[in-house]
Amino acid sequence: MEGMKALSSRTLVLMVTYGVASASMLVVNKAAITIIPEPSLLLLTQVGSTALLVLVPALLGVTPQRVQIAPERRVALAYLMVAAVFLGTIYSNIRMLQYIGVNTFIVLRCSTPLVVSVLDWALMGRQLPSRRSAAALTGVLLCGAAYAWLKSQSMHEAQRTTLQGSSMSGDAARSGLFWTACWFGFFLADMLFIKHICDSYPCNGLERTLYQNGLATPMLALAFLTSSDGAHSVNEATARLTSETAGVAMVLASCLAGLVLSYAGLSLRSEISSTAFTVLGVVCKMGSIVLNELFVEPEGDLLRLLVVAGVIVCSSQYKQAPKRDRTPESGDGTKEDDNAEDAQPLVNVVKSDEQSVV
16 A cells, blocks of 8 residues: 555656646746747757756766667667757747747647648558547647637737837748748658657667757757857857846756656656546646746737637547557457557657757
8 A cells, every 4th residue: 555655646746747847848948038039059058958967877877777878870870860850840949939939839739630640641551530539630620720810810900000010020920930830840750750760779768868869969069159040159149148147047947847847758658547648738738828828928818718728628639540450449349549558649748859848
């Protein structure tokens, strides 16, 4: 009984810790990039600190799992490509947050199964979505379309107020669309390519985190040193970071949240069911909305908030279809489409890019 009670207490602590980190991650990044608009510097700090926080304990031999610090050549080459995709995903992600805001990003993130489900069927040998998942995707499409329409109406109203505001809004909208397209392309590559690499080159969670972030760090450092985002020199960007107390706090908070999110998420995967993790993911997304409303960028419209909540709930009901060569029915005659153990809800998968950004 004591063992069960101890396990229950540990799981509860992990769930609360993961929930706080996950809910705050998007909001903290939005605040950090607003205060210090240097995506390269912000990401370099996050990615580098994540790699160091795995590397140093591994060198000291105090990690819970054995970590092979220097991978084989073929593994290093594979994860070099993973790092490039990862870097593209998180960079475009942080750029999106500069222009479109937290709630719009949540809607876009929750809408990705609309495309991923088709690509899974066309390229990954999976079945088409089950009736339940198809209904969930329909809900995502309707709620997403409603949010886009309501948001466009709000933007048109804002543009009428001042001509200068209209010009600035138009520039921001074009930049937002560009980075959204970039993020979506990298995200699809992340979903399909990185999954293939992880299956082909088995590593534990700490090794994946180290290889991915460690190989991405020099790429990001080179980009920052050569261009500094095309806006500031290295000294100017560093001076701005160090002069902003709030900016430093937000950067440190984002690094800490990324580390906690990675550890707690990977630990919870082995301790709670996929259904419980789905519910936790929904709560985290709702928490992000609440924090955004209170501290960062209020939506200011109850109907839009309800639509965002609808997208989150609908996307949480989508489950990845099984492989086509699997038996469509289990021994008791029930369909596996809705209840297969390996079906993962995409709304809250703890992916590698969440370790540093989302």
